[in-house]
Amino acid sequence: MKLEHIGIAVKDLAASNELFSKLFNSSPYKQEIVDSEHVITSFFQTGASKIELLAATDPNSAIAKFIEKKGEGIHHMAFEVADIHAEMKRLVSEGFQLINENPKKGADNKLVCFLHPKSTNSVLIELCMEIKES
Numbered sequence: 456m457k458l459e460h461i462g463i464a465v466k467d468l469a470a471s472n473e474l475f476s477k478l479f480n481s482s483p484y485k486q487e488i489v490d491s492e493h494v495i496t497s498f499f500q501t502g503a504s505k506i507e508l509l510a511a512t513d514p515n516s517a518i519a520k521f522i523e524k525k526g527e528g529i530h531h532m533a534f535e536v537a538d539i540h541a542e543m544k545r546l547v548s549e550g551f552q553l554i555n556e557n558p559k560k561g562a563d564n565k566l567v568c569f570l571h572p573k574s575t576n577s578v579l580i581e582l583c584m585e586i587k588e589s
């Protein structure tokens with residue numbers, strides 16, 4: 456598994472875009488709304504991995520609830536896998552708990568699945584796989 460990106464929960468995406476642009480000395484290469492998750496995201500390329508900023512678009516968003524509970528900060532780590540279905544099956548057989556039973560469409564043209572932090576030392580882990588046009 457390759458570390459694909461780290462997700463950071465932020466309150467104000469515009470302000471954080473500015474902050475991280477200064478930090479990395481580069482602008483986000485994309486901004487995208489993920490309706491199913493009620494979030495707006497922006498992505499920075501940082502070497503081989505990326506940083507994903509996530510802001511809630513709705514008070515019921517998981518990101519809004521996360522910030523309410525823990526404040527802004529690192530939200531998840533995402534690992535790229537070659538076959539997300541096979542990895543999900545393998546991880547369930549190893550005793551990990553999935554948050555979603557089926558992969559769903561995430562940001563940045565990816566199929567994604569989250570592992571419950573209860574089963575991963577309180578770290579929210581995302582598996583992701585590039586959606587290939589066939």
Ligand code: ZN
Nearest residue numbers: 462507533581
């Ligand atoms: Zn992510």
